Amino acid sequence: MTLDTHSTKILVVDDNPVNMDFLVELLNEYDVRTVLNGHSALEAVEEEKPDLILLDINMPGLNGFDVCKRLKASIETKDIPIIFLTASGESESVVHAFKIGGADYIVKPYNTEEVLVRVQTQLKLKRALEMLEMQSKFDTLTGIPNRKQFFHDSKKLMQSATAGIPFHIFMLSIEGFDTINGTFGYLVGDEIIKAVPTIIHKIIKTKYTLYRLEGTHFILIFSLTEELDDAIEWAYAIEKASERARFKNYENLSFKLSYSYATSTKDDISIHQVMQRAHPKRS
C-alpha cells in the first residue's frame, strides 16, 4: 500500500524545540503541524483532525498521558493513532502508554529509521482500516452505497415510518441486461451499470439516496417529505433519460431503467414488506 505522504497530516506535540526541529526535518515529506503543549494539542486536533499524533509524555501543564486519555475518550478522535515520545523508556511509563491506548512509543534520542518505519506502519494501518470501512459500505463498481448499507439505513427509515412519517421506495432495474452482456460483453455491461448513478444525478434535483442493491437492481429513496406524485415524475423522467442514453462506439446499444415503487405504512414491520409491495407504474 502506498501513502500519499504530502496530504498526510501529522501533529507533533513536544515542549522541547530542539527535539521538535529534528522530527520536523525527519518528517519533511509529510504535512506536519507542531504545538508546544498539551492544551494547544487538543485545540489543534479540534481544528483539524490529524492522521497521526507524535506525543511527548513529559510536558508542563497537561502531559502526554492526559492528552491521550482525552482524545481516546471522544468518539471523534479515538481512532487517531498516537505514538508517544519519551526520554526515559522506563517500564512503568511504557506500560501505561499502551494501557491508555497508545499505538507505539519511541525513545529519545531518536533512531531515524525506527521513527520513520513506526510512523509509516501506523499510517498504513489507519489507511487500511479506513478503506475497509469504506468498502464495506460502498459498491466497488459504482461507488454508491451498497446492499449492506441499504439494509443498515432502512432501520432508520422503518422507525420514521412507524412514527407516522412514510417514505417512498423506488426499485430500479436495468431491463434486458442479459442480452446486453451477451451481445456486447461484460465490460460494456459494467459501463451501463456505472452510468446509472450519473443519469439519475442529472435528473433528480431534490434530495435522494441511491443504493446498488445487487447486480442490475438499484434502490432510490426520496427524502421523507417528497410527495409521491413528484417522486413518480422523477422516476418516469429517469426511465425516459435511460432510453435516450447513448454510448460512444456502441451506437446500437440502448437500455431502459424500469421502476416499481411502494410507500411505507405504519403497519410495516420490515423493509422487506415494503419492498415486496413495490409495483410498476400506476395504470
Add this chain to the structure above:
Amino acid sequence: MSELDYKHSKILIVDDNPGDIDVLVEILHEFDVRTVLDGESALEAVKEELPDLILLDITLPGINGFEVCTRLKQITQSAHIPIIFLSIRTDVENILQGFNLGGVDYITKPYLPQEALARIKTHLSLCHAIATLNNLANIDPLSGIANRRHFFKHATVIFEEAKSEQRDLYIFIIDIDNFKLINDTYGHAVGDKTILALTNSIETNVSNIVSFARLGGDEFILMLKDIDKIGAQEQLESLREQIASTLLVPEHISPFTISIGMAENRESDKDIDAFLLRADMNLYKSKRTKNTLYV
C-alpha cells in the same frame, strides 16, 4: 491470511535461546505459535506452512537472522510475510540493516511484554486489513463466492496448469431458468434468496470443485478437476434433478429449475476463451432442449 480472523494468526518464533522463546510463547498465548531454534529450521518451517508473522532473532547458529530474512524476501510465497526482528543488538547499524532488509520492526531485548504484543498486533491487524481489502474486490456481495473478475484471473491459471500437466478439466456454466419471471413474480428479495439457494446447493452437493464463481445475474460457473468425465457429469445431473424436485425457497410455488452447459478441455484449446465458448454454446443448446445438461 485471508478469511482468517487475526486471533487465529500463525506466528513463527525463531530464537536459539529457549528462555527467550518461553517468554514470547507466554506473551503470545492467544495466537497459534510455532517455534524453531535456528535459521535453517526457520526456512523449512516457512516452506511447510506459511506463517502470518515471523519473530526473528538475529544471532543464531548457522545462518543468522539477517540471512533468513534475505532468503524469505527472495521467495515469492514468503516475501510478503511481515518480519519483526528481536535482538540484544542495540547499535544503530544493526537496527538500520534490519529495516533495510525489509523487517517491519526491530525490538531490542530486553523488552516489555506490552510493547512486543502491541507491535505484533499492529502488524497482524495491518496484514489482516490488507488481505480483507484484496478479498473484498474478488467477492460477490450477495452470494459470498468469487465474482467474475476473480474467476477469470484464477481460472486462466488453472486452465494453463491443467494444459501443461495434460489433465482433464471440466467447465459448467449454470443458469436459473426464467429468473426474470421469478423476480417479477415474487419480488427481488425472493430472487436474491433463489441465488443464495443455488449457491448453497452447489457448494454442498458438488465435489472436486477448483473454481466456483457468480458471473453475474443468475449465471454461475464451476470448474471441476481430478474427476473423470462421467463422475463430473453425474454430479451435476443429480444436482439439477435435486433442485428441480425440492422446494428450496419456501416463497416459491414450485421448485425452480436450472440449465447447464458443460465442456471439457481439449489439447487444441489455445486459451481458456475457446474452452468457455463451448460451455456457453452448450448452455444455449441446453436452454433450447429444455432442462438437460448439455455436453
